[in-house]
Amino acid sequence: MQSTTDYSAFLQPAFARARDLLERRKTERQAPIVPSSSVSGRALVITVAIMTFLASLTVGAVTLVSETAAEWQNDISREITVQIIPREGLDMDAALASVEEVARRTSGVAAATRLTDAATSRLLEPWLGAELELTELPVPRLVVISIDGDDPPNFDALRTELQAAVPQAELDDHRAWVSRLVAMANAMILTGSGVLVLVLVATALTVVFATRGAMAGNRQIVEVLHFVGARSEFIAEQFQRHFLRIGLVGAMAGGGCAIGLFWGMGLWTASNQARPEADQISALFGSFAIGWVGYLGVGVLIFFVGFLTAFTSRFTVLKQLSLIDMLSPVEN
Incomplete structure (x- = not known):
C-alpha cells in the first residue's frame, strides 16, 4: 500500500501549480476560468436575446393595453348619451x-x-x-x-x-361598457404578467443548464482550485462575471429589437392614418406607441435579465461546489 507521504509527494506538483495560478491571478490579469468566447456562449447569447425579446413584447403589450383602456375609460366617462326612440x-x-x-x-x-x-x-x-x-x-x-x-x-x-x-328617452351612462373594458384590461394584464414570469423562469433554467455545462467543461480546473483552498465565492465570481456579460449582451440585443419594433409600428400608424389597416389599429391601440412608461419598462427588464443571469449562475456554481464537498471523501 502506498504511504501517505508518497501520495502527498505525488500530488504536490499539481497543488504547487494550482497555488501558483491563484497567486498570479491576484497580481495580474489572466485568462478567466470560463472561456470568454465559445459556441455554447454564443448560443446562450442568442437564447437570452430571444427570451428578452419575447418578455419585452409582453411588457410593451401590457403597457399598451393598460394605457389604451385608461384612455377609453376616460373618454367614455366624460360623455353620456340620451337616445330617443x-x-x-x-x-x-x-x-x-x-x-x-x-x-x-x-x-x-x-x-x-x-x-x-x-x-x-x-x-x-x-x-x-x-x-x-x-x-x-x-x-x-x-x-x-x-x-x-x-x-x-x-x-x-x-x-x-x-x-x-x-x-321615449333612454339614458346610457356607459357603465356596462366601462366595466367590461376594465375587466378585459385586467384579464390581459394578468395574462401578460403570467407570460412574463414564465419567460423569466425559462431564462433562469436555461442559465442553470449552461452553467452546469460550463463547469463540466472546466471540471479539472474548478476541482483543483476548490481543493487547494480557493473559496467557493471566488470560483462563483468567475462564472458570475462571464454570465453577466452574456446576459447583458443578449438582453440588450433582444430588448433593442423590441424597442425598434414598437417604435417602427408607431411611425407606421402615424404616417398611414388614411389607410384602413392603420385606422383599425389606431381605433384599438391609438397610435400604437407604448410611451415612456413602456420604454422604461423594457429598459428595466434588460438590466433585470442581465442580473438574473449572473445571480442564477452564481447560485448554481455554489450549489454544485457544495455537492462536491458533500461527495468528497473525508480524511481520517
Missing part, C-alpha cells in the same frame, strides 16, 4: 329640445348637444348607404351630454327627470 305622433324636434333643456339645468352637466341629421346619416352610412332620409325610417336620435369629471351629476336622478319629460 321614435314613436307614432312624437314630435322629435320638441323631444330633443326638452332633453337638452333638462340636461343643461342639471348640476354636473357641462354641455348637451343633439346629433344633427347629417352626423346621424354619416354614422349609419356604412350599413344603410349614402343619402339616407331619416324621416323615412324609425331611426333613434341621440343627444350627447358632456359631464364634469370632477363633479358628475346624479345619473339616476337625471334618468328619472328625462323620462318624466320625454318618456
Whole structure:
C-alpha cells in the first residue's frame, strides 16, 4: 500500500501549480476560468436575446393595453348619451329640445348637444348607404351630454327627470361598457404578467443548464482550485462575471429589437392614418406607441435579465461546489 507521504509527494506538483495560478491571478490579469468566447456562449447569447425579446413584447403589450383602456375609460366617462326612440305622433324636434333643456339645468352637466341629421346619416352610412332620409325610417336620435369629471351629476336622478319629460328617452351612462373594458384590461394584464414570469423562469433554467455545462467543461480546473483552498465565492465570481456579460449582451440585443419594433409600428400608424389597416389599429391601440412608461419598462427588464443571469449562475456554481464537498471523501 502506498504511504501517505508518497501520495502527498505525488500530488504536490499539481497543488504547487494550482497555488501558483491563484497567486498570479491576484497580481495580474489572466485568462478567466470560463472561456470568454465559445459556441455554447454564443448560443446562450442568442437564447437570452430571444427570451428578452419575447418578455419585452409582453411588457410593451401590457403597457399598451393598460394605457389604451385608461384612455377609453376616460373618454367614455366624460360623455353620456340620451337616445330617443321614435314613436307614432312624437314630435322629435320638441323631444330633443326638452332633453337638452333638462340636461343643461342639471348640476354636473357641462354641455348637451343633439346629433344633427347629417352626423346621424354619416354614422349609419356604412350599413344603410349614402343619402339616407331619416324621416323615412324609425331611426333613434341621440343627444350627447358632456359631464364634469370632477363633479358628475346624479345619473339616476337625471334618468328619472328625462323620462318624466320625454318618456321615449333612454339614458346610457356607459357603465356596462366601462366595466367590461376594465375587466378585459385586467384579464390581459394578468395574462401578460403570467407570460412574463414564465419567460423569466425559462431564462433562469436555461442559465442553470449552461452553467452546469460550463463547469463540466472546466471540471479539472474548478476541482483543483476548490481543493487547494480557493473559496467557493471566488470560483462563483468567475462564472458570475462571464454570465453577466452574456446576459447583458443578449438582453440588450433582444430588448433593442423590441424597442425598434414598437417604435417602427408607431411611425407606421402615424404616417398611414388614411389607410384602413392603420385606422383599425389606431381605433384599438391609438397610435400604437407604448410611451415612456413602456420604454422604461423594457429598459428595466434588460438590466433585470442581465442580473438574473449572473445571480442564477452564481447560485448554481455554489450549489454544485457544495455537492462536491458533500461527495468528497473525508480524511481520517
